[in-house]
Amino acid sequence: MATDVHRPVTPNAPNTPTTHATSAVRVEGLTRSFDGRAVIDQLDLDVKPGEFVALLGRSGCGKSTLLRILAGLDRDIEGTVLVPRRKAVAFQAPRLMPWKRVWRNVLLGLKGKPERGVAERALEEVGLKHRTNAWPKTLSGGEAQRASLARALVREPDLLLLDEPFGALDALTRIKAQRLVDELWQRRGCAVLLVTHDVEEAVLLADRVLVMDEGVIAYETEIDLDRPRGISDPRFAELRAELLKRLGVDAPDAAEAEPVAAA
Numbered sequence: 001m002a003t004d005v006h007r008p009v010t011p012n013a014p015n016t017p018t019t020h021a022t023s024a025v026r027v028e029g030l031t032r033s034f035d036g037r038a039v040i041d042q043l044d045l046d047v048k049p050g051e052f053v054a055l056l057g058r059s060g061c062g063k064s065t066l067l068r069i070l071a072g073l074d075r076d077i078e079g080t081v082l083v084p085r086r087k088a089v090a091f092q093a094p095r096l097m098p099w100k101r102v103w104r105n106v107l108l109g110l111k112g113k114p115e116r117g118v119a120e121r122a123l124e125e126v127g128l129k130h131r132t133n134a135w136p137k138t139l140s141g142g143e144a145q146r147a148s149l150a151r152a153l154v155r156e157p158d159l160l161l162l163d164e165p166f167g168a169l170d171a172l173t174r175i176k177a178q179r180l181v182d183e184l185w186q187r188r189g190c191a192v193l194l195v196t197h198d199v200e201e202a203v204l205l206a207d208r209v210l211v212m213d214e215g216v217i218a219y220e221t222e223i224d225l226d227r228p229r230g231i232s233d234p235r236f237a238e239l240r241a242e243l244l245k246r247l248g249v250d251a252p253d254a255a256e257a258e259p260v261a262a263a
């Protein structure tokens with residue numbers, strides 16, 4: 001796996017890329033400050049190839065900042081960040097160019113002269129082939145989000161970075177989009193880092209869930225549930241309650257929440 005190294009520009013910074021075949025992401029001592037305040041403060045993170053990791057944390061704790069750094073969109077950092085060269089990112093807003101048809105949006109930014117068939121194959125994978133020629137403004141919210149996923153997939157990423165990709169979708173469309181991401185991840189085998197506010201979404205999809213606080217990964221847990229997962233599993237409720245607690249939200253105890261049988 002070819003690796004990109006983002007390092008701070010300091011006189012002593014080594015500039016030789018290092019490949020860690022055992023990691024899709026390796027972050028060591030990462031610090032990012034805005035106006036003298038460290039939003040990310042000596043953060044360490046490892047993601048294994050093919051691992052699905054969800055990142056939770058209260059609003060403003062630095063999740064998107066971390067994702068942007070991993071995507072290579074922000075290099076004003078201290079510390080070391082190793083990520084695969086083939087990586088792609090999808091944001092909450094699909095960010096489609098309104099003046100380009102869907103298939104041209106999918107190919108946007110790709111090097112060389114990729115053919116329409118490349119976009120069509122990715123659109124087929126996300127169930128959107130029938131809208132290949134459409135204008136973005138004619139897509140529903142869920143369709144636009146799938147087009148954005150197709151644009152990520154044509155990059156054949158070893159690392160897929162997702163920043164609240166389902167945040168703006170209605171409940172039903174959101175469930176469908178979650179299933180699609182689960183399917184794509186299983187088929188493609190790439191590592192995924194998903195930023196989300198939704199604890200259930202994290203437990204449903206991820207191998208491991210991280211909670212960010214005070215500029216570091218303050219808590220992490222493996223999700224030891226078989227797939228496909230169901231929210232009715234008692235272990236699901238336990239994991240959800242623990243994560244909510246770590247986020248500073250008191251969840252009603254799962255056992256107490258059971259309806260009491262009439263005597």
Ligand SMILES: Nc1ncnc2c1ncn2[C@@H]1O[C@H](COP(=O)(O)OP(=O)(O)OP(=O)(O)O)[C@@H](O)[C@H]1O
Nearest residue numbers: 034035039057058059060061062063064065066197
């Ligand atoms: N370009 C910037 N200039 C100044 N401050 C910034 C900049 N980008 C982010 N911040 C600040 O860094 C902090 C972390 O922002 P970030 O967007 O990473 O949080 P987040 O955890 O993704 O929040 P949310 O869950 O609400 O999306 C916030 O206090 C934000 O105001």
